[in-house]
Amino acid sequence: MAVVYLGLGSNIGKRSDNLEMAIQKLDEQPEVEVVKRSSIIETLPYGKTDQPDFLNMCLMIKTRVSPLELLELIHIIEHDMGRVREEVWGPRTIDIDILLYEDLELELDELTIPHVELHKRDFVLNPLSEIAADVVHPTFGKTIGTLKKELEAGGHNV
Ligand SMILES: Nc1ncnc2c1ncn2[C@@H]1O[C@H](COP(=O)(O)OP(=O)(O)OP(=O)(O)O)[C@@H](O)[C@H]1O
Numbered sequence: 001m002a003v004v005y006l007g008l009g010s011n012i013g014k015r016s017d018n019l020e021m022a023i024q025k026l027d028e029q030p031e032v033e034v035v036k037r038s039s040i041i042e043t044l045p046y047g048k049t050d051q052p053d054f055l056n057m058c059l060m061i062k063t064r065v066s067p068l069e070l071l072e073l074i075h076i077i078e079h080d081m082g083r084v085r086e087e088v089w090g091p092r093t094i095d096i097d098i099l100l101y102e103d104l105e106l107e108l109d110e111l112t113i114p115h116v117e118l119h120k121r122d123f124v125l126n127p128l129s130e131i132a133a134d135v136v137h138p139t140f141g142k143t144i145g146t147l148k149k150e151l152e153a154g155g156h157n158v
């Protein structure tokens with residue numbers, strides 16, 4: 001079973017219900033086991049700032065499926081949950097990102113692992129460090145805890 005870290009975000013509707021529903025739908029998949037969850041934090045919108053505040057959290061899951069199969073499962077769950085607006089960095093009922101998949105580095109058109117923005121986003125590093133502080137980012141060779149401290153110290157990560 002592969003250990004995978006996911007980032008979840010929601011800024012439309014009943015945001016905490018959306019996060020809980022996504023966790024339930026992930027855990028219902030026979031190929032996925034949700035093992036750990038971070039706390040839920042409220043965050044200001046990053047990137048496109050004229051949109052509602054987000055709730056963000058991270059999960060550790062174990063899965064038998066490949067990264068691309070996992071992305072497909074995630075897309076089905078996002079679609080089931082009524083995510084219709086596809087504006088880049090825009091508002092969404094649920095957004096599920098694959099942050100880390102074991103120590104894999106992958107660069108495909110449709111999937112980059114580790115997530116390209118992981119080390120720049122406090123709304124990812126803060127919850128992720130609750131459940132994965134000692135996990136090493138395979139590209140930078142630094143732990144999640146170190147990346148979080150570096151981002152806090154000056155924003156010039158790696
Ligand atoms: N690590 C990854 N996890 C999830 N999707 C990814 C990843 N890498 C690339 N993608 C691709 O990004 C596409 C767009 O995803 P999405 O709409 O969630 O982007 P976004 O949330 O606007 O921006 P971001 O991915 O920077 O948070 C997905 O359809 C997927 O193919």
Ligand SMILES: Nc1nc2c(c(=O)[nH]1)N=C(CO)CN2
Pocket residue numbers: 008009010043044045046047048054056088089090095123
């Ligand atoms: N705070 C916060 N800002 C965002 C988020 C998010 O999950 N949290 N997701 C985005 C699109 O991926 C764009 N901006």
